[in-house]
Amino acid sequence: MDLFSEYGTILIILAGAFGFFMAWGVGANDVANAMGTSVGSKALTIKQAILIAMVFEFAGAYLAGGEVTSTIRKGIVDSEIFTNSPDLLVFGMLSALLAAGTWLMIASFMGWPVSTTHSIVGAIVGFAAVGVSVDAVNWSKVSTIVASWVVSPVIAGTISFALFRSVQTLILVHDDPFVRAKKYAPLYMFAVGFLMAMVTILKGLKHVFKDIGMSLSFSESIVWSAMFGILVAMLGSYLLSKVKRDLVLEEKNRFANVERVFAVLMIFTACSMAFAHGSNDVANAVGPLAAVVNVVNSGGVILAKSTMPSWILLLGGAGIVFGLATYGFKVMGTIGRKITELTPSRGFAAELGAAATVVFASGTGLPISTTHTLVGAVLGVGLARGIGALNLKMIGSIFLSWVVTLPAGAGLSILFFFFFKGVFG
């Protein structure tokens, strides 16, 4: 097509810029939510949280971000409709990126509840349904995604509830919780390592393995993941051996030293949280970008099966890190200061529950909201009588985020869509 030979480079650069902008927004705002619990419970300093976030967000995006990216890229819209008009798909994805990015900016400045995931999904559905045709949206997939927004906080809450209950029965109810905490903490660390390795092997490294002509069966994957988990647990045990009982602290609160053990554990769950977040949320930025690059590079042919250039995931990861470095640390500080009631023994349960849910969703290719999932997880711990006071108004604000963000993203996206169509078409 003429459009792509003439404007191809410009379109790709535009998409790259918008994608980076979007990734910046994720890094500036979303990551702080994911990591704020660790900072608030004083398990990590802001500096440590940023460092962990940079490494593991990037790792999550690069190693396990593929499935969600492909959902955003070609799962929400019906590719067949666009076979004869690939230009519309390109304009649409560009508008979706710009719309979601703009909306996030506006909403953040106004202090409205926003979710990156909801913005981008709303924007894509918007341009496809209104700009092209209602049939251009893969409604069954969209309804699965929307259902996952309801289900994910519930699942995370259930896991966190169970985790905290296990902490109670294994550690807290006993005479000497400090000794028992040291004994059982590596078990949870193993779970963290196993989880991350499993998702990475099953989803992220699939392509790498294929390239080097290697394949792992499911049981082999389990073995490798377990070995990685044991490695993580050993590292954790080493760190735990440095936590000595401080009797001065116990005078004020008999559980002060137990919490110090959990603070070590929380370093690991913070890593898993950042990994999970990277694996799910980077797709919001790079999914549409991947779609644009794909169409332009093939000269207008929408390939059903195509490999995604790795530079796209790298760009997304870099955008998140950049957002963290420029703005995210400030937000993280604010959030961390506000969360003072969360102790590491609860924070860890909430984080691990949320991370497990998000990573699982990433593996299935479902774009969900990390923040909402974490809220569900925290409520789960609260239901186990773990947290002093939770403000249930937050649930209302989540609901609002759905009602407001979806149409807003869609509306802006439609606007930009006709604008691009007018400029390039």
Add this chain to the structure above:
Amino acid sequence: MDFSNSISNLFGKSPIRPLQEHMSLVVNCASHLESFFEAVIADQWDKASEIFDLVASNENEADDLKKQFRLNMPKSLFMPVSRADLLGILAQQDNIANITKDVCGIVLGRKMNIPNTLQSDFIGYVKSAIETCEKARKAIEELDELLETGFTGQEVKFVKKLIRELDAQEQKVDKKERKLRQRLFKIEAEIPPVNVMFLYNVIDNIGEVADVAEQIGNQLELLLAK
């Protein structure tokens, strides 16, 4: 930027610490009773009046804390303990300060005399009433540890033990009250009737302080039961 979607909005202010602060304030207020009555017995009314001012300012402060506490307890808060139970405990705690102030006020206003033969028993009675408040405070101090364990296990047993001690202490106060009343009864004919009436009243009120302290323990037990 204000991030109202941030996870931090999920966390309300835990009511536990403010409740404990309120408790230690009112127990501190009640503990002035001892030095107050010592001053009364020694006929040092200036000193007694100073102590009364302390008690009054403590009571005022406790009132402020109580109001703040209530303002920070919207119905949308989700807590591991029932809101009504917490507010009930708070009201009882506040009563300790209120009754203390009333007692001191009456004694100071009427420049009441404690009969010589009753004096040592009276101070002992006041001391054990204060001790009851102390024991209740100790139990309330365990609330954050209770929260830490999620209201389970050894910690619950420990708090139940504290509450049993509190109950025992209150019974001691009861015994002393009966004894004191009997001794007052024996000499009441020698004292002007209105003064006798107020003496009984003061003894009653001090017993009430201990009673309220015990009730705090009982309400705490209700929290554990759920």
